[in-house]
Amino acid sequence: MLRLATALTLISTAASAQVATLSGTDGQNALGTVPCAALSGEPMSSCPAELRKKEDGTATLAVQLNTGEVRRIYFTNGVPDSSSSTSKLTYETPGDLMVIFIEPGEVYEIPKAALNN
Known part of the structure; x- marks a missing residue:
């Protein structure tokens, strides 16, 4: 149920996305x-x-960390391939969830449905 709610928070309409913005993002895409x-x-x-998606199959997920930093994770065809960190990025895909790890200890959970829509 929590994963579904998370997916729904990332799959928002353009109208609701324009209401608020995350520091360091353009505020025109899926907020959650x-x-x-x-x-x-x-x-x-x-x-x-x-989450900012482009027609060429790339996407950028900007996440506001509790440290105040905004971490950007870059995707190509639904697969995370780099981030705004110089540290190593790895990921796992248990079920309908993608778990992204950025060394030494960052962890992000993203519903695969949010990347595929």
């Missing part, structure tokens, strides 16, 4: 929250996020 942790050992929390 994603579960994230910024530091190793930190519990997951709900982080404001904006």
Whole structure:
């Protein structure tokens, strides 16, 4: 149920996306929250996020961390391939969820449906 709610928070209409914006984003795309942790050992929390998709199959997920930093994760055809961090990025896809890890301890959970729509 929580995953479905998260997917729905990321799949919003353009009209509602223009109401608010996340620092460092354009405010024109899907706004919502994603579960994230910024530091190793930190519990997951709900982080404001904006998903920007392009017609060429690329997308950018901007996430406001509780440290005040905005982390950008870049996707090509639904697969995370880099981020605004210079640290190593890996991911797993258990079920309908994508879990992204950025060393040393950042973790993000994104519904695959949000990337495929």
